[in-house]
Amino acid sequence: MSGPVLPRRGFLSATAGLAAALTLAACGGGTGTAPTAAGSPASAGQGWSFTDDRGKKLELARPPARIVAQVGAAAALWDFGVRPIAVFGPHKLKDGAKDPQAGNVDITKVEGLGNVWDEFNVEKYISLQPELLVSSMYVKGALWYVPEKSKDAIEQVAPTAGIMLTGKSATEVIGKYEELATSLGADLRGVPEAKARMEAATKELAQFKDLKILMMSGGPDQMWVVNPPEYPDIVHLTTAGLDVVTPSKVDEGGFFQTLSWENADTYDADVILYDTRTQSLKPEEMLKKPTFTKLPAVEAGQFYPWRAEVAFSYQGYAAFLEELVANLKKARPLG
Incomplete structure (x- = not known):
């Protein structure tokens, strides 16, 4: 498709x-x-x-x-x-x-x-x-x-x-x-224990409000920048205080903006979260794209996984958010 x-x-x-x-x-x-x-x-x-x-x-x-x-x-x-x-x-x-x-x-x-x-x-x-x-x-x-x-x-x-x-x-x-x-x-x-873990991890996200975060997926010839309001997990993150890039021009359907790899620098970001699904390019494959490797977030090593298909359960989100918090604690603003 x-x-x-x-x-x-x-x-x-x-x-x-x-x-x-x-x-x-x-x-x-x-x-x-x-x-x-x-x-x-x-x-x-x-x-x-x-x-x-x-x-x-x-x-x-x-x-x-x-x-x-x-x-x-x-x-x-x-x-x-x-x-x-x-x-x-x-x-x-x-x-x-x-x-x-x-x-x-x-x-x-x-x-x-x-x-x-x-x-x-x-x-x-x-x-x-x-x-x-x-x-x-x-x-x-x-x-x-x-x-x-x-x-x-x-x-x-x-x-x-x-x-x-x-x-x-x-x-x-x-x-x-x-x-x-x-x-x-x-x-x-x-449920109660997992829900408490999810809530605790969610509260920790507010401390990263100064980080500009880009969430994306990669293909052989293109990259896709997600449109936050269309994704339940990203709505959760932005509501909790994360500053996630919203593309200025989304494709028909509203879910993302398609960019060529040559235009990978369209948006500034301190942190890049990449799609970990099996259909997406792996990090090592994206790092073969010259324009991508030159992005400040990539050069700084602030390039972390986005578990885009995590189960919609308290257990699933507790683990997802705990991993995200641990990664963002390693990042810093680059501006």
Whole structure:
């Protein structure tokens, strides 16, 4: 997929792979049950309802246990104690190892319905007898990684729930996943400690308000500067006090600005945070770009990872923010 052609999807799923492609039977593995606070499956006698971010109220006679989720949604739910039976979206690397986007999901215990954009095994999905499909949304009404060509067939099999990301803070998104997990009867015993860690790390961000920070991703011929208001994690960072560069001219769709590597110096920054997703260029590859290596932040070694696909859970964000705080403590203003 190409950034200019599909700007809404481009940066979010496979920014660095824009020149190539968007990246972004029997039921096996996993029980598919959501443990309750007492550790037993959610009661079959309970009615269940949940209103998703499309404003769609879902109602079933009992809490759904057989849940299929887009890998990012699965990672969030997993940290809240919900165990999907299958995932779709990038969960396995070329060497068979787990994709970082899968978070703490044990991919050996879930079925895979697709690993790349526009790949979703509908027949296998039907065979799993799912009771609920969960996915995030970057565009309201469009379930992330649910192929347009298969959408109608997929939505006839089981109810679907969409959790909106764009225009929200990470705290709001995490809260929505927590609400869903709670409705499913999940065991939330680990939540208070993780939430406290996240809050503590968030408070520490204010001390770095004097640092100008650029958040970006790299491709073979281009780099992408993110537009902060469109990303829940960056909204969280800016609300907490970080000064993140906002591009002056964003591409169609509003998520980022595309720059040639020759124009890598368009924006001044004390710190550069680079996209760590598998589709993005690795730091050593970006450092082969002469204009990039001459940037003050790069020359100063103030070039740190941005975990762009961290799970929307308190555990996921606690770890993400703690790492960020540790890195920013090593940085200084360069102006």
